Amino acid sequence: MNNNLVVKHNDLIEASYKLTLEEQRLILASISKVDSRKDVPVEIMITAKEYAELFDLQLKHSYFQLKEATNNLYERDIQIKGKKQTERMRWVYKVAYSDGEGYVTLKFSPEIKLYLSQLNGMFTSYQIANIAKLKSLYSIRMYELLNQWKITGKRVIPLGEFRRILELEDSYPRFADLKRRVIQPAVDELNKQTDIAVSFDVEKQGRAVSTLLFSFSAKPVQLEA
Known part of the structure; x- marks a missing residue:
């Protein structure tokens, strides 16, 4: 496989x-x-x-x-x-x-x-075991979005783009609700169930959130005794 x-x-x-x-x-x-x-x-x-x-x-x-x-x-x-x-x-x-x-x-x-073979370097890859325990579809999508930038360990996503990718343009119009229902649960699950440790912050334009700032790194490998 x-x-x-x-x-x-x-x-x-x-x-x-x-x-x-x-x-x-x-x-x-x-x-x-x-x-x-x-x-x-x-x-x-x-x-x-x-x-x-x-x-x-x-x-x-x-x-x-x-x-x-x-x-x-x-x-x-x-x-x-x-x-x-x-x-x-x-x-x-x-x-x-x-x-x-x-x-x-x-x-x-x-x-x-066309997006699964002969990709000429424009691809993201990961072991399926890394997301196997995730129960939220948003967590899986977020893992992929972060893994795409694993070399830098940082991902900056305009809020509108984040909503587009997850098809949330018409859901949770208040950022507080989006954070509570989607972003924070996904970050918590990634930290608990995957091979990366994640944190996030936001940028604002005026009083409104405009951009999501994710930082992440690989967790230390646990060696069996």
Whole structure:
């Protein structure tokens, strides 16, 4: 499974979309089966056993989550912002759950495949184990956004851009609510459940928050006795 490595073009990291936790996990598990140096496979299979091992789940829960993930995944779209236009596309053009056999097959859409292979350096990668324990889709997205800048350990995101990426333009109009419901819980979960330590601050224009300032670093590796 390509060492369970997730590799995405940076435009995909910064794209605007919203998936359920189960859908996000299925997409990431499928991407981890792609060798970014080669063409994306025509069809990808994820078994309940693989899914359970990747996300540290009981097998019975894995069956349920895989089935849930396939219910609406075909309808999910993603918007990738370019210099002159924003492209809207589907994640997959086929997805199926095999009842009684416990596996999913999916085919990434041709447009999405362009952001998963032959990336020529414009990509972000991480081990899927680093996000396996995250329960919030916002935490997963934030991990990716930070990991994109892991060399510097700092990420500056205009608040409007942050809302666009997470599709929160029409949610939590008061920053205090956005911080309480989205940002702070995600930061807390990243600190508790991932390999990075995160803190954040804000910049203001007048009295309004305009920019999010994230600082993060790799946690010390715990050596087994």
